[in-house]
Amino acid sequence: MSIGLINLEKREEGTELKDKINLEDIGDLYEMNKQEPSQRSLSVLLYLTLTHFGVSWRKTEEFMQRIGGMSPQTCHKWAETFIEEDYDDFVEENRGASMEIRATRKNASFTSLELARYLDDQYYELTGEVKATDQLIRSERLCRLDLRRYG
Numbered sequence: 001m002s003i004g005l006i007n008l009e010k011r012e013e014g015t016e017l018k019d020k021i022n023l024e025d026i027g028d029l030y031e032m033n034k035q036e037p038s039q040r041s042l043s044v045l046l047y048l049t050l051t052h053f054g055v056s057w058r059k060t061e062e063f064m065q066r067i068g069g070m071s072p073q074t075c076h077k078w079a080e081t082f083i084e085e086d087y088d089d090f091v092e093e094n095r096g097a098s099m100e101i102r103a104t105r106k107n108a109s110f111t112s113l114e115l116a117r118y119l120d121d122q123y124y125e126l127t128g129e130v131k132a133t134d135q136l137i138r139s140e141r142l143c144r145l146d147l148r149r150y151g
Contacts, residue, residue, distance in 0.1 A: 017076060020083050021052050024144065029082065031145050039070065040078055040090070047075035087148040112144035119143070 029045040046069060050060045061072045082090045116136045123137045124130070
């Protein structure tokens with residue numbers, strides 16, 4: 001059902017999506033954009049941010065259109081893909097090679113924090129440096145992004 005520019009079904013989907021959004025997902029997309037910017041990841045980052053702050057579908061659509069971003073409908077689809085932890089589908093550019101990689105990939109049996117601590121321990125053990133702060137060598141956020149990327 002549509003009223004003007006607002007598609008009520010999409011609006012309801014957006015509400016469901018809003019319940020799924022967490023700041024870690026938005027932070028992961030932010031990190032992705034710092035490392036490998038793309039129109040898809042930037043548009044989805046903006047879309048998730050606007051949705052997180054409760055901006056209406058109509059205003060989101062108008063904003064995305066004015067800045068040349070992807071449509072909210074397309075962003076919604078890709079946001080669902082990203083949030084559902086399907087990183088390969090999210091970054092894939094319809095090239096067939098990722099099928100082989102995906103078929104051999106296994107899910108990690110540890111958390112991003114465990115990985116960050118492990119890398120930190122290994123770094124100091126290998127370099128012989130003395131750890132002076134509580135800051136990790138590779139942040140938990142970057143390790144979480146690595147796990148999304150590599151399983």
